Amino acid sequence: RKEVEQDPGPFNVPEGATVAFNCTYSNSASQSFFWYRQDCRKEPKLLMSVYSSGNEDGRFTAQLNRASQYISLLIRDSKLSDSATYLCVVVANTGNQFYFGTGTSLTVIP
Amino acid sequence: EAGVAQSPRYKIIEKRQSVAFWCNPISGHATLYWYQQILGQGPKLLIQFQNNGVVDDSQLPKDRFSAERLKGVDSTLKIQPAKLEDSAVYLCASSLNGGYNEQFFGPGTRLTVL
Numbered sequence: 001r002k003e004v005e006q007d008p009g010p011f012n013v014p015e016g017a018t019v020a021f022n023c024t025y026s027n028s029a030s031q032s033f034f035w036y037r038q039d040c041r042k043e044p045k046l047l048m049s050v051y052s053s054g055n056e057d058g059r060f061t062a063q064l065n066r067a068s069q070y071i072s073l074l075i076r077d078s079k080l081s082d083s084a085t086y087l088c089v090v091v092a093n094t095g096n097q098f099y100f101g102t103g104t105s106l107t108v109i110p
Numbered sequence: 111e112a113g114v115a116q117s118p119r120y121k122i123i124e125k126r127q128s129v130a131f132w133c134n135p136i137s138g139h140a141t142l143y144w145y146q147q148i149l150g151q152g153p154k155l156l157i158q159f160q161n162n163g164v165v166d167d168s169q170l171p172k173d174r175f176s177a178e179r180l181k182g183v184d185s186t187l188k189i190q191p192a193k194l195e196d197s198a199v200y201l202c203a204s205s206l207n208g209g210y211n212e213q214f215f216g217p218g219t220r221l222t223v224l
Contacts, residue, residue: 008150032210043201043215044153087152091210097166098143098213100152 001026004090006101014109017078021104023088024070032091033064033071037084038103044087047073078108112136114216116202122222128190131219135183135204141165143213144177144187145201153201159185160208192223 006023013019025033033050048055050062050071061074071088085103092099115134123129135142140161145153156175157167162182170177174193179185189196199218205211 004152006152034212043217045215046212098155098158100145100154102150102152 003027003099004088004101006088006104008102008104010105010107012107012109013078015078015080017108018074018076019078019106020072020074021086021088021106022070022072023090023101024068025090025099026069027090027092028066028069030069030090030092033062034089034091035060035062035071035073036087036089036100038087039084044100047086075106078106080108080110083107114202114204114214116200116216116219118219119217120220120222122224123192124224125194126191128188129192129221130186130188131200131202131221133185133187133202133216135185135202136214139204139206139214140182141205141208141211142179142185143203143205144185145203146198147201147218148198156187158208165208189221192221194223197221197223 004025035047036044037047038044048057050064054063059076063072085105087103088101090099117132142159144156147153156170157177158165159179162179177187199220201218202216203213205213
């Protein structure tokens with residue numbers, strides 16, 4: 001079983017739409033969680049960390065559900081510039097093992 | 111602040127040849143990572159260094175891949191001999207002090223093995 005699983009999409013949504021991605025993880029002892037963004041043929045960049053209580057950064061909201069072992073990313077009022085691949089990252093409790101999901105592709109359509 | 115530097119940006123070789131990639135992390139970052147990203151997949155961690163010591167290399171194919179970070183600063187990843195399935199982007203990342211810190215990625219080296 002993979003450490004981290006994501007729906008690869010693609011998700012094609014109109015501008016202004018709300019879209020949500022989920023990511024499930026297999027190791028219940030995982031301690032840290034992140035969402036990274038990767039533009040086409042570019043390197044990944046940190047979008048936001050995911051805190052136990054959930055956190056928000058502008059149009060982006062990240063949540064963690066430890067009981068069901070998944071994290072989510074919600075994007076409100078989608079912009080064309082949000083088109084990218086969104087990678088979830090799960091860090092093992094040792095802090096040394098980083099597992100990236102396969103990424104979810106988002107295209108925001110005018 | 112300068113980011114993570116990698117070279118070369120692109121490399122094309124034939125199978126069974128050798129290749130080396132270089133990475134210079136952000137100044138002051140103790141932790142350095144090498145990832146392999148195959149098209150359509152997420153990055154897979156190959157090796158993690160803390161200063162000049164290896165923290166995790168459990169997913170490094172040690173029969174053909176090697177990496178070093180001798181002085182705890184820049185690092186080299188080598189493949190010898192290369193196989194077709196090694197075609198991928200090799201990403202280097204660094205973080206301030208491992209663990210749960212943000213990782214900063216370099217632009218990657220795109221390797222094509224023919």
